[in-house]
Amino acid sequence: MKIKQIETFRAAVPLVKPFKTALRTVEVAHAIIVKITCDNGIEGFGEAPPTLVITGDSLESIESSINLIFKPYLFNKNLLNYEAVFQGMHGILIGNPSAKAAVDMALYDCLSKHSGVPLYQYLGGYKSEIETDYTVSVNSPEEMGEDAGKYAAQGFNILKVKVGKDASIDLERIKEIRKTVGTGIKIRLDANQGWSPKEAVSIIRKMEDAGLDIELVEQPVAAADILGLKFVTDSVDTLIMADESIFTPKQAFEVLRTRSADLINIKLMKAGGIYQAEKINALAEICGVECMVGSMIETRLGITAAAHFAASKKNITRFDFDAPLMLAEDIVEGGIQYTGRKITFAQAPGLGITNVLRN
Numbered sequence: 001m002k003i004k005q006i007e008t009f010r011a012a013v014p015l016v017k018p019f020k021t022a023l024r025t026v027e028v029a030h031a032i033i034v035k036i037t038c039d040n041g042i043e044g045f046g047e048a049p050p051t052l053v054i055t056g057d058s059l060e061s062i063e064s065s066i067n068l069i070f071k072p073y074l075f076n077k078n079l080l081n082y083e084a085v086f087q088g089m090h091g092i093l094i095g096n097p098s099a100k101a102a103v104d105m106a107l108y109d110c111l112s113k114h115s116g117v118p119l120y121q122y123l124g125g126y127k128s129e130i131e132t133d134y135t136v137s138v139n140s141p142e143e144m145g146e147d148a149g150k151y152a153a154q155g156f157n158i159l160k161v162k163v164g165k166d167a168s169i170d171l172e173r174i175k176e177i178r179k180t181v182g183t184g185i186k187i188r189l190d191a192n193q194g195w196s197p198k199e200a201v202s203i204i205r206k207m208e209d210a211g212l213d214i215e216l217v218e219q220p221v222a223a224a225d226i227l228g229l230k231f232v233t234d235s236v237d238t239l240i241m242a243d244e245s246i247f248t249p250k251q252a253f254e255v256l257r258t259r260s261a262d263l264i265n266i267k268l269m270k271a272g273g274i275y276q277a278e279k280i281n282a283l284a285e286i287c288g289v290e291c292m293v294g295s296m297i298e299t300r301l302g303i304t305a306a307a308h309f310a311a312s313k314k315n316i317t318r319f320d321f322d323a324p325l326m327l328a329e330d331i332v333e334g335g336i337q338y339t340g341r342k343i344t345f346a347q348a349p350g351l352g353i354t355n356v357l358r359n
Contacts, residue, residue: 001079001114005037006071006103008063009358011047011299014328019297020137022164022194023053029297029327032062032099033356036106038079044109045353047302048102048269054244054296055269057098065099074103079110086275097247097272098296104273105305105351113350119305120345123274123312130311131341132321133158133188136177138165145176148185155340158186160320164194164220171206178212190218193244197221197228204236218265219243230260241265241292247272249279256287265292265320268302274309285315292318300324304335304351307343319343331357 011031019026034046048062073092077085085107089100112122120128134156136148148159161177163170170191177187195203200220207214216239221228223244233240242261246252247270255261264284271277277293284291293310295303303321310316321343324330333355336343346352 002039003036003074003077003079004039007035008066009033011331011359013299013331015326016328019326021162022192026297030059031299032102034066034102034106036110038110042110042113044106045301045356046102046106047298048098049296049298051296055098057096062099065093065096066103069093070103079107082111098269100272101268104275108274109350116349118345118347119308119350120311123309125312126314127311130319130343132319132343133160134322135160138162141172141176144173145180148177149180152181152185160188160190163189164191167195167199170203174207174212186215188215191220193219193222195220197231200232201235204238208237214238216241216263226260230258233261239263249283252280252283256283256289263290265294267294268306269296277309281313281315290317291315292320294320295323297323300330300332300335301353301356307336331359
């Protein structure tokens with residue numbers, strides 16, 4: 001099964017409401033879409049959004065990495081020798097994880113189509129249905145409370161709440177949300193590196209003392225500050241999750257070795273795709289650390305690949321796949337389907353995606 005063609009095009013889909021975190025505000029979901037065709041007619045799809053403040057990838061860098069580096073490297077490669085193919089991909093270009101992820105998911109789409117099974121089964125098939133949380137963007141306490149109430153009323157029983165933009169009012173934000181949604185809704189926080197270690201400990205302890213019942217806090221401190229991350233983890237009772245601190249298996253190993261976090265958030269766009277993400281999850285599982293799989297602001301194409309990976313592994317116990325629900329239109333035909341918070345998989349081979357519309 002030799003690779004004969006790699007095509008790319010740009011997509012842009014507006015969001016229903018601006019998505020705000022401590023790092024950025026997104027109003028339009030931009031992406032590079034990849035289509036790989038093999039000599040037996042099998043086609044695979046992939047996606048990479050530009051997330052400069054997290055991965056360093058822009059539309060231009062993703063496009064050029066795929067067309068100038070991966071396209072000539074992959075041409076005429078036999079994909080059935082996939083270990084050599086993926087090793088080579090990660091060896092010829094340092095960084096650029098989103099470009100690697102787009103190509104990686106398209107290759108896995110082809111491989112699982114060749115095997116005649118959905119990708120989640122090709123990768124292990126642990127679950128056939130998963131549930132996503134829903135994200136509350138960082139705004140005023142009143143607006144966040146209103147948004148949280150709306151999402152809870154729609155049936156989402158886990159809310160991922162963005163904080164870290166203004167530490168002085170983060171506690172008020174969470175108090176307002178908890179007051180609005182009551183005690184039956186699980187709340188996760190994501191500070192997106194927005195706090196200092198001492199700020200994080202102070203704020204989290206205040207939330208614990210107030211009985212706000214926070215399930216976990218994701219990436220409370222700067223990505224490179226592993227000592228600060230460990231300080232927070234060791235100083236509070238609430239579970240602490242590493243996100244931006246972990247792109248590679250080596251970084252995961254260091255966080256796991258030092259017990260600097262209780263949980264790990266794997267994103268294909270950070271890891272460079274499924275091939276490396278599997279290694280991170282395996283390391284975490286060996287150490288008894290559960291993982292979440294999350295995403296950037298992606299269309300249903302990228303989220304379909306991430307969801308297939310997440311459903312395939314026992315150690316992945318949390319799922320953050322709400323991005324397609326935030327978009328004003330859907331450019332993907334086939335793929336995962338949403339029924340409220342529940343995500344189900346097409347039983348077609350691969351990702352189950354038949355086409356991605358050019359808009």
